[in-house]
Amino acid sequence: MLTRLLTILPLLLCPLLMLGCLWAMRNRERPKRQARPGQQDLPTAARVAQLERDLAELRARLQEADAAGDPASAAALDPSRGSRHGTPVPPG
16 A cells, blocks of 8 residues: 555645646746846836937937948948848958
């Protein structure tokens, strides 16, 4: 009888251990997402405004590279301009 119980015991403990693991994962504290420096206390509208300024700056740099006639620097700023499929063109 005891040997039969020892063979069945792992089968009985498996669901209990799984429930215990699920309970522990559900009740643990969720860590707050780590924001990058400069993003910590910005409201959404301010963050959107900052991203729009960054985008305008990058577009201006791309136009300057195009105006200078240097396709290598333009491709480095915007890799999608390097080829049809968005893969960068090797320098050279």
